[in-house]
Amino acid sequence: MIRTVGASKNIALVAHDNKKDDILQWALSNRHILKNHTLLATGTTGKLLEQALELPVRKLLSGPLGGDQQIGSLIAEGKVDILIFFWDPMQSQPHDPDVKALLRLGVVWNIPMACDTATANLIFSSPLINEEYTVKLTDYEDYKNRVIK
Numbered sequence: 063m064i065r066t067v068g069a070s071k072n073i074a075l076v077a078h079d080n081k082k083d084d085i086l087q088w089a090l091s092n093r094h095i096l097k098n099h100t101l102l103a104t105g106t107t108g109k110l111l112e113q114a115l116e117l118p119v120r121k122l123l124s125g126p127l128g129g130d131q132q133i134g135s136l137i138a139e140g141k142v143d144i145l146i147f148f149w150d151p152m153q154s155q156p157h158d159p160d161v162k163a164l165l166r167l168g169v170v171w172n173i174p175m176a177c178d179t180a181t182a183n184l185i186f187s188s189p190l191i192n193e194e195y196t197v198k199l200t201d202y203e204d205y206k207n208r209v210i211k
């Protein structure tokens with residue numbers, strides 16, 4: 063299955079508490095790009111980003127209350143084009159299953175996904191960041207034929 067990703071993209075932003083400063087700093091230095099796109103985020107991350115960037119951010123629930131799951135659901139519906147998820151490798155999270163599920167769905171749906179500033183910078187320096195492109199999604203027809211009877 064091929065999906066066309068528009069020039070203006072839906073970008074999901076998520077950061078654990080110890081990574082919130084990192085995502086704010088990263089977002090501020092990429093504000094000139096972020097302003098061309100539609101932003102969504104888990105609750106607290108979204109509130110902080112909206113204040114710092116002075117750009118509208120669609121705020122979902124806070125991560126531990128289901129925000130990661132909401133973003134995962136939007137990924138499965140084809141409504142997220144890029145995921146910036148600065149998760150914390152040094153602290154366990156009460157909602158770790160949700161964190162894993164979100165990371166898993168990003169891969170299932172072949173979403174460009176950055177878990178650190180280096181990767182986020184590479185994605186944002188792509189010539190495609192403000193261009194339309196197509197992406198091949200997991201071949202669900204094949205999967206359905208093999209697995210779902």
Ligand SMILES: O=C(CO)COP(=O)(O)O
Nearest residue numbers: 104105106107124125126
């Ligand atoms: O916990 C999170 C991601 O797993 C982030 O949630 P908040 O943005 O609400 O802090």
